[in-house]
Amino acid sequence: MPNDNTKGELGMHCDAGLSRSQRTTLLFSVHDKVGALDECLCALKKAQVSMTRIESRPSKSVEPGYDFFVDIEAHTKDKVMQVIDEIKRVDIVRDVSYIGSLEEKEADAVPWFPRKISDLDTFSDKVLEMGEELSSDHPGASDPVYRKRRLEIVQKAKEYRTGQPLPHIDYTEQERETWRQVYTKLREMHPKYACREFLHVFPLLEQNCGYGPDNIPQIDAISRFLKDCTGFTLRPVMGLLTPRDFLNSLAFRVFHSTQYIRHHSRPTYTPEPDCCHELLGHVPLFADPNFAELAQEIGLASLGASDEDIQRLATIFWFTAEFGLCREGADVRAYGAGLLSSFGELEYALTEKPEHQSFNPSLTSSQKYPITEYQPVYFVADSFRDATNKMREFNSTMHRPFQVRYNPYTQSVEVLDSKDKVQHLAQSIRNEMQLLANALELV
Numbered sequence: 153m154p155n156d157n158t159k160g161e162l163g164m165h166c167d168a169g170l171s172r173s174q175r176t177t178l179l180f181s182v183h184d185k186v187g188a189l190d191e192c193l194c195a196l197k198k199a200q201v202s203m204t205r206i207e208s209r210p211s212k213s214v215e216p217g218y219d220f221f222v223d224i225e226a227h228t229k230d231k232v233m234q235v236i237d238e239i240k241r242v243d244i245v246r247d248v249s250y251i252g253s254l255e256e257k258e259a260d261a262v263p264w265f266p267r268k269i270s271d272l273d274t275f276s277d278k279v280l281e282m283g284e285e286l287s288s289d290h291p292g293a294s295d296p297v298y299r300k301r302r303l304e305i306v307q308k309a310k311e312y313r314t315g316q317p318l319p320h321i322d323y324t325e326q327e328r329e330t331w332r333q334v335y336t337k338l339r340e341m342h343p344k345y346a347c348r349e350f351l352h353v354f355p356l357l358e359q360n361c362g363y364g365p366d367n368i369p370q371i372d373a374i375s376r377f378l379k380d381c382t383g384f385t386l387r388p389v390m391g392l393l394t395p396r397d398f399l400n401s402l403a404f405r406v407f408h409s410t411q412y413i414r415h416h417s418r419p420t421y422t423p424e425p426d427c428c429h430e431l432l433g434h435v436p437l438f439a440d441p442n443f444a445e446l447a448q449e450i451g452l453a454s455l456g457a458s459d460e461d462i463q464r465l466a467t468i469f470w471f472t473a474e475f476g477l478c479r480e481g482a483d484v485r486a487y488g489a490g491l492l493s494s495f496g497e498l499e500y501a502l503t504e505k506p507e508h509q510s511f512n513p514s515l516t517s518s519q520k521y522p523i524t525e526y527q528p529v530y531f532v533a534d535s536f537r538d539a540t541n542k543m544r545e546f547n548s549t550m551h552r553p554f555q556v557r558y559n560p561y562t563q564s565v566e567v568l569d570s571k572d573k574v575q576h577l578a579q580s581i582r583n584e585m586q587l588l589a590n591a592l593e594l595v
């Protein structure tokens with residue numbers, strides 16, 4: 153338990169905005185150096201406010217360390233901001249947050265979410281099902297050779313960490329034969345049913361990433377290609393992630409891809425995502441800038457979202473990236489990976505049998521759906537750009553007390569919870585507007 157002589161670096165938290173309570177509680181985290189708390193309390197003195205309470209507890213974000221909750225006598229927003237500014241001037245402080253009261257803080261706890269791209273490593277060994285074990289209804293469940301092979305591939309995903317080379321898989325002849333059957337059939341169907349963006353990208357994957365009927369492409373080549381197109385990258389995954397973890401990674405423009413392939417006895421069926429689904433269904437559209445923006449928008453909305461909102465966002469992902477349809481003039485085409493990697497449902501979805509509704513996130517997010525049968529309802533987007541705009545409007549209705557922004561330079565998520573951060577964002581936008589104005593004069 154640290155005391156006033158405790159020193160330390162101060163980390164930051166911020167989970168709420170300013171204005172809810174008469175009680176004014178600040179939160180900061182401390183570890184290591186002796187005396188850091190003293191420096192912060194001196195900042196309070198500089199701001200000429202009194203401290204009425206101080207509590208500490210082991211920190212969840214700084215290990216080893218402590219979170220300090222400090223009540224101050226500051227009843228106006230300006231005064232609180234002045235105190236925060238003073239504390240920030242302490243050079244070891246990176247940030248500071250206003251949280252209302254400790255009781256409010258615990259009642260309004262925001263779920264943990266990744267702040268930097270390496271935080272995605274915490275998902276490496278967390279899967280909902282079929283990570284190292286298969287369910288009994290999996291076609292490969294009673295095939296010990298298949299199970300051993302799948303486990304070998306899954307193990308590479310489990311051990312992968314950010315910054316390492318992506319795992320290379322030497323696929324067997326039998327695996328390539330399964331791929332060939334799936335690839336050949338789907339490539340016959342895509343021109344008739346797939347959206348134009350998908351059809352534009354696919355030949356580029358064949359030219360640049362080793363896509364073809366006789367070769368299962370490696371995710372490192374695909375990831376490099378996607379990064380050049382939209383900044384999206386791939387990372388390996390053991391199996392189905394939780395919806396929260398999976399969606400959170402999209403905020404970083406990261407897509408989790410399995411590398412194992414379905415069982416050779418049933419090339420037309422898989423009860424779980426496999427490399428046919430990921431590489432033939434999902435990957436092409438991550439090379440499209442407008443689709444990439446839509447996917448990231450869903451991901452950003454999921455950071456720190458409530459369980460209810462995660463469910464709504466997962467449903468939206470289901471009806472867009474997995475089973476989405478879009479308009480092309482008078483036609484309707486498919487862009488969802490669940491359709492574009494399925495022989496039967498791709499054709500069915502574009503018949504008169506199922507219902508087609510316009511994509512509307514508020515309605516779409518509450519639509520019930522089966523996961524083992526064809527969908528009775530599909531949602532049709534006017535365009536990826538229109539769907540993204542609608543998602544932005546929808547996101548503003550979600551119950552989250554802060555805004556986040558992805559910083560591609562640091563590959564991290566910024567929580568816009570302080571005046572400094574918002575001012576910095578405003579400055580960036582001002583610079584971009586100036587660039588736009590200059591460019592308009594030249595075109």
Ligand SMILES: [Fe+2]
Pocket residue numbers: 425429434474489490
């Ligand atoms: Fe999928």
